[in-house]
Amino acid sequence: MPDRSRQTHGETRPATETHPTPALVMNRRLIRDKYREFRSQFPEATIYYALKANPHPGIVRLLQELDCHFEISSLGELELLSEMGVRSRRIISGNPVKERAFVERAHASGIDLFAFDSYPEIDKLEECAPGSRVTVRLAVPNDGSEWPLSKKFGVEPREAADLLLRAGERGLKPVGVTFHVGSQCTRPATWAVAIEKSKLVWRMAAERGLSLSLLNVGGGFPIEYLRPVPSTAEIAAVVRRSVAEAFPEGVELAIAPGRALVGEAGVLAATVIARAERDSRPWFYLDVGVFNGLMESVGGIRYRMLTDRGGPAVRCVLAGPSCDSFDVIAMEAELPDLQVGDGVRIMSAGAYTTAYASQFDGFQIPAVHYTE
C-alpha cells in the first residue's frame, strides 16, 4: 500500500509569494527524512545519491552531513564533489560509458569503483584506472518504469560473466553486478526479477573461478506525482527478500537513488505569463517550460499543479515560455481558468528539472532556494 504519511511542502504557503519565479524551492527536512527512510529500510546497504537528479550544492552539502555516498558520471560532477570536499572513497561511477579524461581524473583522485558493459571500456579502464574495482551493468526488464533506461545499457548474464572475467585478466578487480530497473519504477517485482537475473551472473562467474561480492540494485525508486506509488518500505521488503533468497551466503548491497531522495522535496514556483484561445481551448503559458525545467514532461511525467485561483477546472493546454512549439508541458491539462500573473506551484519537482534545464531562447533556469 502507498505510504500515506509522506508529506510534501508548498501546499499551504505558496513559494511564489517569497521568490521571483521561476524558482525551485527545496525543503531540507523532506530530503533528510527521505534519506533516513532509505537508511532505515536498507540498513545494510551503502547509499549512493545519483547526483544527476539534482546536483545543486545545497543538496550535496545536506547529504554530505548525513553521511551519504555519491554516484557520478562525468568530470563536471567529479569537480563539483571535489570542490565541496566529498572524499573520493565515498564516490562511484555508475555510467557504463565514460570519457577517458573523466576516468583518469577519477582514478587519480582515488575513486576505485566503475561500472562498465563493453570490451572497449575494459581497455579504457585498464589504461586510465588500472587495478580498479569494476561492476558489470546487467540488462534487466524495466517493467513498471515510467522513464525506462533499458535500451541504452546492459548485457545479458553470459556476456556479463565473460566481461567480468576479461576485466580480471586485464588486472582490474571484477567485484559484482549493477543494474537499473528504469526510473520512476512503480512495480516492486521488477527488482525481484533483476536480482534473480544477477544471481545467474554470480553462478556463471563462480563456475569459472571468479567469486563476486557486490550487488548494486540501482535507482528507480518512485515518487508521488499524480498517483500513489509503492513506498520505499514495500520496495525494500521485496529487495531484501529477493537478495536473501538468491544470495543466502550474503552479498554487499548498494543502492543508488536519485529521484526518490530529492523529488518530493522540490516545488517549482511558476507564473502564468500569457494566455490565448486556440481551437476553442485556453492555452496557459508559464515562465517555466520544457527547456528550462520541465523536460521530463516530454517523456510523459505529469506533475500535480496547485494554484490559488478558484473555480471549476477547465480543459486546457499548458505550455512553456519559449518561441518553440516543442515547448508544451501538457496538451491535455485540467486547471482553473488561470489569468496572467497567477502563480502555479508544480509539485514533486526536485529531481530532473533544474538538472536538465537550459537557457534556450534566453529564458532563465529557475533559481534554487531552500526552506527548513
Ligand SMILES: Cc1ncc(COP(=O)(O)O)c(C=O)c1O
Ligand atoms: C547509473 C545510475 N544510477 C542511478 C540512477 C538514479 O536513478 P533514479 O533517479 O531513477 O533513482 C541513474 C539514473 O539515470 C543512473 O543512470
